[in-house]
Amino acid sequence: MQMADSTLSLSSNLSDDLSLLSPTSSQFSSSSEFNLDRDLLPEELPVVKCVARARIPTTNNTEIFLHLYSNNIDKKEHLAIVFGENIRSKSLYLRQKNETQSDRMIRGAYIGKLQPNRKIADFDELKKIGLKFNEKDELIYDNRTSYNPENPILVRIHSECYTGETTWSARCDCGEQFDEAGRLMGEYGRGVIIYLRQEGRGIGLGEKLKAYNLQDLGADTVQANLMLRHPADARSFSLATSILLDLNLPNIKLLTNNPDKILAVEGKNRLIRVVERIPMIPIAWRENLKEGIQSKEINGYLRTKIERMGHLLQEPIRI
Numbered sequence: 229m230q231m232a233d234s235t236l237s238l239s240s241n242l243s244d245d246l247s248l249l250s251p252t253s254s255q256f257s258s259s260s261e262f263n264l265d266r267d268l269l270p271e272e273l274p275v276v277k278c279v280a281r282a283r284i285p286t287t288n289n290t291e292i293f294l295h296l297y298s299n300n301i302d303k304k305e306h307l308a309i310v311f312g313e314n315i316r317s318k319s320l321y322l323r324q325k326n327e328t329q330s331d332r333m334i335r336g337a338y339i340g341k342l343q344p345n346r347k348i349a350d351f352d353e354l355k356k357i358g359l360k361f362n363e364k365d366e367l368i369y370d371n372r373t374s375y376n377p378e379n380p381i382l383v384r385i386h387s388e389c390y391t392g393e394t395t396w397s398a399r400c401d402c403g404e405q406f407d408e409a410g411r412l413m414g415e416y417g418r419g420v421i422i423y424l425r426q427e428g429r430g431i432g433l434g435e436k437l438k439a440y441n442l443q444d445l446g447a448d449t450v451q452a453n454l455m456l457r458h459p460a461d462a463r464s465f466s467l468a469t470s471i472l473l474d475l476n477l478p479n480i481k482l483l484t485n486n487p488d489k490i491l492a493v494e495g496k497n498r499l500i501r502v503v504e505r506i507p508m509i510p511i512a513w514r515e516n517l518k519e520g521i522q523s524k525e526i527n528g529y530l531r532t533k534i535e536r537m538g539h540l541l542q543e544p545i546r547i
């Protein structure tokens with residue numbers, strides 16, 4: 229999203245900045261200071277290519293199809309976690325030069341199920357049963373081969389969070405949101421989680437750990453980023469736009485509280501349409517205080533997202 233550092237004029241020395249962290253500091257007063265402008269989004273989208281896909285049976289008894297993407301703007305392995313066998317990547321199914329049926333099965337460009345002794349991935353076999361390909365050998369989608377792109381599909385765009393997903397952090401709601409998105413999509417039997425490698429809202433894990441120390445020293449999640457001379461949010465969602473287009477999913481129902489994410493994934497030319505926003509209400513806020521993430525940090529974190537980043541969420545009134 230590359231949001232600009234618009235509110236804070238920083239002194240050159242971090243230790244000077246620490247003195248700004250008194251509770252009475254009023255320099256951050258307005259809400260949603262960082263909201264995005266559609267006109268400033270890039271015109272051109274990144275080029276993405278699905279290089280491998282595999283079926284993953286999960287511990288929840290749901291089957292997912294993991295799609296791994298390369299792209300022309302970074303070297304990271306971004307992913308689409310796909311619930312539903314008939315959601316197809318255009319770039320994956322393109323026929324590659326000199327590839328064999330076995331090559332296609334190995335990189336996941338098959339239709340149906342793999343089983344021992346299967347010989348044909350899709351192409352010739354599918355032609356035989358009447359499926360059509362265009363002059364570039366791209367599969368022409370129809371009801372038998374693909375999800376109907378007119379039907380909005382449930383999507384979560386998730387940014388990597390090592391601490392929330394792997395080390396059980398109760399500083400943020402990332403792990404809970406990831407699990408919840410998977411649970412919902414498993415229940416519906418359809419959906420996509422786009423997993424973007426932009427740790428720490430794009431500043432990386434090392435910088436996020438420094439931000440956590442600043443938070444323990446009294447900064448909120450936005451202040452900490454700014455004090456480290458990063459934007460409040462350094463992410464871009466154009467890769468998610470390109471991946472959704474590659475999966476032939478132009479209409480989506482987005483699980484998010486972040487209005488900027490909606491704008492960002494739709495992009496400048498609105499090639500993706502968010503036809504519905506589905507809020508992600510923290511479990512502790514919607515059920516009872518015994519469930520969900522319990523920590524003093526999480527409440528401050530969520531409050532800052534509401535007050536300073538304009539998140540569409542309401543803290544429950546506790547009696």
Ligand SMILES: Nc1nc2c(ncn2[C@@H]2O[C@H](COP(=O)(O)OP(=O)(O)OP(=O)(O)O)[C@@H](O)[C@H]2O)c(=O)[nH]1
Nearest residue numbers: 386387388389400426427428429439449484485486
């Ligand atoms: N810099 C920084 N990053 C954080 C902090 N807490 C969580 N993150 C990162 O924030 C990102 C998670 O944001 P998301 O949950 O995808 O998005 P969001 O903008 O909160 O919007 P939602 O869709 O409503 O969840 C991950 O990359 C986390 O690593 C923090 O205190 N500082």
